[in-house]
Amino acid sequence: MKTTALLTASCLLAFAIGCESRSFEDPPPRDEKLSNKFYPQSIEKDVDILFVIDNSGSMAQEQQNLLDNFGTLIEALKSEKLDGKIPNVHIGVVTTDLGAGNYGSAIPSCETAGGDRGVLQSKAQLPGCAAPTDAWISYSEGVHNISGCTKADPIECVKDSFKCIAALGIEGCGFEMQLESARLALDKTNNANPGFLRDEAFLAVVFITDEDDCSAANPQLFDPTQQGLSDPLGPLTSFRCFEFGIQCDINDRNTPGPRANCVPAYDYLHDVNKYIAFFEDIKGSKDRVIMAAIAGPKEPVQVGRDGPNPTLMPSCRTATGFAVPALRIGKVIESFEGEIHTICTDDFGPALKALGEKIVASLGGQCITSPLLVPNGGVACKAGVGSCKMPSCPEGTTCEAARGVCVDASGKDTSSLCGDSCLDKADCQLSLITGRGTAQEKEVQVAKCPLELFNPSVAKEQCGDSCPCWRIVPREADCTAELKVSPFGFEVMRTDEPAKGTVAVARCRAALFNWYDNEVQNAPFHCGVQ
Secondary structure, three states, X not given: OOOOOOOOHHHHHHHHHOOOOOOOOOOOOOOOEEEEEEEEOOOOOEEEEEEEEOOOOOOHHHHHHHHHHHHHHHHHHOEHHHOXXXXXXXXXXXXXOOEEEEOHHHOOOOXXXXXXXXXXXXXXXXXXXXXXXXXXXXXXXXXXXXXXXXXXXXXXXXXXXXXXXXXXXXXXXXXXXXXXXXXXXXXXXXXXXXXXXXXXXXXXXXXXXXXXXXXXXXHHXXXXXXXXXXXXXXOOOOHHHHHOOEEOOOOOOOOOEEOOOOEEOOXXXXXXXXXXXXXXXXXXXXXXXXXXXXXXXOOOOEEEEEOOEEEEOOOEEOOOOEEOOOHHHHHHHHHOOOEEEEOOOOOOHHHHHHHHHHHHHHOOOOEOOOOEEOOOOOEOOOOOOOOEEOOOOXXXXXXXXXXXXXXOOOOOEEEEEXXXXXXXXXXXXXXXXXXXXXXXXXXXXXXXXXXXXXOOOOOOOOOHHHOOEEEEEEOOOOOOHHHOOOOEEEEEXXXXXXXXXXXXXXXXXXXXXXXXXXXXXXXXXXXXXX
């Protein structure tokens, strides 16, 4: 494949090899993408956090781990942006139990038709603890809805109340439907939890599970009359969820061993793309949705034997349990640039801390995720530290600076890049949107700032006749490596305060990879902070 964008042909091939396996429904890989990202222009304080907690029989230790470390999340939500307080939160808890269709009465732990139906669990699960008065925990500007808590610090009440309602037990159905439970909980047409989801709030969804998703579109998957290895559905175990929910290079229950190129399939389960579209649609943009999971790593994927029956082998283990690869959940998480943290650990604290930091970074965050490209396809770099040199042209070719490519003696493009690159040359357009999502929505394009204003030492109010205009500046303090974003962010220079709810939308040519991916960091022409 020829490219005049990010890399030479040889480097591009290395990039392509580094890609995650794609669903057979996905489009073919490309050498660049159009980044279309929204940036709030004022600090936003409202976040709705939904915990989807596996309450099947293997989750006792993992639930306790969550309870023991939940306070780490709350501490990570404290921010100088919010004067050391946490955002205005709704925190809800839902189980993974949706029963097993019409077959639940014959399957232990799945007897209740429809299970918990995506209804938020707010009942006090521990003696003497303080549950919220609503179906969720609410905290807003120091005021909470936890009537039984008398602690002086209301944030401590939030911590205690979560522990009160999230100890869900292990009596839930063993065919976990994590994605469908989340959808039912949040879908306003389902109306299971009116008032929990706020139109103006960010949404964070967190999956805590040691199994992959088994959200069945066809409940016949749970037919208990089929039990034999030679039956069409095979033995009545959770292996059915893998066999009929995932497609790999080998799709034969009678062939043990490793599997590769595994992607979601839809013989009996819901299409995961349906959930990706749902979560994006309810917030209007992926930028307003934060996804995370504490679950089984996606690899390795291997089929083994439990006696004569096939079984999906664990992708991680601890002294007290194990987890299988979260392949369906993983595809949803990754589509929102979220992370799967391993559930095979005695300390969920680091994973919850990372989640809290990502939520805070989203509140008015301007961080750029992917390396931006300049018109000649090179990677933009930091202004003010000198030009960022692209690779030298191969022997026998010269650099045609106007296009930033190496040409041979006849002027033919050799697909090798050359020239200089800086942040002011990033190939972007930026607009400001007011009244977003209303009949009064208005979008106005903003000009790029002159080169001299890309100097980060110039205050954003000092834009003179160029106001308003946009620039890219270093934001190392907010845009940290832990958040897997670049150390740069967009900034709209202006002398007045934007109207409440104003957002900027930046449309940029960008590399397919995130800033800290090895493929980008190891590229010989990579332009980082100097």
